[in-house]
Amino acid sequence: MDTPLISLRGIGRTYHNGDIATTVLQDIDLDIQAGEFVAIMGASGSGKSTLMNILGCLDRPSCGDYLFAGESVERLHKDQLAELRRRTFGFIFQSYNLIGSASARENVEVPAIYAGLPRQQRQQRAAQLLGDLGLGERLGNRPSQLSGGQQQRVSVARALMNDGQVILADEPTGALDSQSGRDVLELLKKLHAQGKTIIVITHDRDVAAHAERLIELRDGRIIADTRRSPEPVAAPAEPQAPAPERSTQPLQDLLEAVRMAWRALRSNLFRTALTLLGIVIGVASVVVMLALGNGARQEVVDRISSMGSNLLLVRPGAPNTRRSMDGSTNTLSLSDVNVAADIANVVVAVPEMNGRVTLRSGNTDYQTQVTATSPDLPLARNWPVAQGVFIAEQDNQSHAAVTVIGRTVANNLFGDSDPLGHYLLINNVPFQVIGVMSEKGAAPWGGDQDDVVFVPLNTGSLRLIGQRHLNSITVMIDNLSLAEQTQEAVRQAILLNHAGVEDFQIRNMASLLENVSQTQNTFTILLGSIAAISLLVGGIGVMNIMLVNVTERTREIGIRMATGARTGNILQQFIVEAVVVSALGGALGVLAGLGFAWLLQALGTPMVFTLGPVLLAFGCAFATGLVFGFMPARKAAHLDPVVALNAD
Structure with missing residues (x-):
């Protein structure tokens, strides 16, 4: 017999909460051939969703071995698992798991982004898939503007985006009306007819009746495995995806991260504005304070220079002593x-x-x-x-x-x-x-x-x-x-x-000018340091907001991981978001600082504008986003996909 596409041997899954251990799956032995239409059925708490997560490489078993196309999944690290999900699996979730800030087409494009498909090609394919599913006029609608059935069809289109070999559907009709549920099941049957391996997780026997094979779970064990049709001939394990195998594309990845960051920031303008405000105030303070310090220094230097910097001043009186009142210094x-x-x-x-x-x-x-x-x-x-x-x-x-x-x-x-x-x-x-x-x-x-x-x-x-x-x-x-x-x-x-x-002393004006310049430079640095505190506070605000973002968008992170995002993709996305906020705030802060400094100059305050402080302020803002965005980004990148997907 040909090698099964999926082979589970002795699979068990136990969750630990402190000293409490809960076993959800135990002693699961299961083979699924390529091209099968399998329904995994069981009551709530039977372990069927946990089994689906393990089959889709969203979760790892506590014991046993999982072989995909004859290769052990256990040996794969996180990014290799992400590649396997991206190339092989398409997920249809009961709760749709669509990104709220993205349009229908953008949701469908997500797997192809991480597969490295060029933007124009993936937009065309996403539009084609949505059109085939009757959503050709809804490409720009967000999930909140779509009905439940339409959202599920978007989820189906996303699952098909990379032409994955295996479609995993978790309660695909559970949240739909009768007609929408029938439509989704017809779509799954059509995909099966095209050679896809369909695995449906359900508690509904009417839904399971559409499958050729029914596997029943109870208390984490398989209690029945029934076939309604002859066993299919195994299909090739490798999917025939339209997206090319991922290559190193740092520029394309960066541009995509910037686009996604901009979209995410636009979705919550008020919060973004408050975050920007801290950076704007910090950068503007640095620009104004340094311009003020340089202006004060330049004014003093100009006044001394106006007397002549090439002068020696000879005065009566011994060095380091004050002139006396008795005329002894009249020398x-x-x-x-x-x-x-x-x-x-x-x-x-x-x-x-x-x-x-x-x-x-x-x-x-x-x-x-x-x-x-x-x-x-x-x-x-x-x-x-x-x-x-x-x-x-x-x-x-x-x-x-x-x-x-x-x-x-x-x-x-x-x-x-x-x-x-x-x-x-x-x-x-x-x-x-x-x-x-x-x-x-x-x-x-x-x-x-x-x-x-x-x-x-x-x-x-x-x-x-x-x-x-x-x-x-x-x-x-x-x-x-x-x-x-x-x-x-x-x-x-x-x-x-x-x-x-x-009985005399000589003062070198050039040395005096140098000493005054050094003193004023110290004063300027002091002013800049005080202003930099504002920038530091703004950076802490960025980190705080990004941590809130990670918490609020945990499910989105899980969606991206399920569709093939690597650790580096998630890390890059959230760092880029923090940098975009800081860079935008830095640019606005520079403009605000220059404007305020110009106003002070117009009112008679000496100001000196140089490129250095502007670049320094903007560079500090950029670095602030990079530094303070790293911790939230790292937290997001190291989330467990299955935990992220189940977040509230």
Whole structure:
């Protein structure tokens, strides 16, 4: 005799619930030849559904051996069992087990997706099968829009999608009216006539009467095996499926996973929107905070750079000490300026004396700061004159009473009038305005840089400030790469000029700029880290929603496994769903963050937009979906098919 298509030897199935063991099947010996129409009948609790699950490789027996076409099923791992189900079996369930969020055609296509059939081919085949079953006008209807009989016909079409050799029908007429039940039985008989092996699980003798062979179960044992027709000739064990044997198609699998993910997310828009909200807030926070931090850093850097990053500031007083009030720090002189100016790599050395003065123009009095300096100050400070001219060396030599005023002084004393050529009193000494400086803005340490008047050094020393020592020396260097060497050379020169007494200190603006940048970078990272907490919370929300999804869609997972989905397919689907949510939320968050940052910029807050934070935020959102979606996806992928199918 030919090898049976299905052969069971000593099959038993025991379920364990803690210390309690329940035996459902025991000592089952059964052979089913290819092409048979078999009815397995028994009362509720007799073990017939458990037997069907074992026959369909949805469940494993606790003992015994199951041979399919002469090969032991026991040796197959989960993915090999999925391949066997996909190639060989078609399931018709009593409760239809259709995916609620998918249309009739999409439900029928499911087995072919995992069989690797191209999308266009499987759509055509699904439409043809549904058309043959009288549902040609219902392709786009969801299960909730179909009657019970129509849903069962969709289930039949799905069972036929991969042209499996064995059709397993569990109570196929149990939930149908009489006419729909007769229609389904006629379909099964027609499939049998085409050479399919039909195995029907039922408790109804009228249904069992349509089969050629009746197997009766009671208390988990076979009590009768009756044939109503001669034993059929064994057909080939391999099914003649239209779908090709599965090959490695990562791109196609990924596209299908994205489509299914999008459909699943659309089916519950409100929940998806709430999940998106957490990601959107997190990503937008990262974008705004980093733009704000970079903007603050850039503003400080710009202010310092506006003074000149290639400057050395020499001030009186020993290093790391405060200037005393007794005049002991009044040690800088013009000779120090001259020795500094002679150092290689020094462009100019500018002396400065400072003091507070009262200005008067007409009936307006105004207090500000006066700086007595040399003609080289605009070059050293990178501060051009907007109107008129700056102080000349001749003005300094002749003690000329001329002044150049800052923009703030010009606005307060002269308003919209042109101040050039006008006289103003500085501490009751008349000075002629010969120039107005360009607008400089706020100083890095605070204060208004434009609130100042400049006078020749000798004039200010003699007639306004009343001192000969300098408050500071600004040294402009040429090559920034030699800044440290130049600073040391200036220090040594002035130290020699002071007879070896280091009663002064030098600040390198380039180093200050670097330190400030590092401090602001730390501040930016801090802001980004605070914002990243929001993204982390959003990621936890994604994981929570995906866990809820897995729980709610356990039956769908079982359906997909029954129709041939491998562990990797289920894992991929739920990870892709989490990634799609996170990526969509990331994109919306980037747009929201940029929009809010632009609004803040329009309101006067300094913001700097760079591609890095945007990519970082979006990448973090994407990674969040990947990381936080893995645990729910892994849980879904490792569900037992029969347990998943029986979930409420």
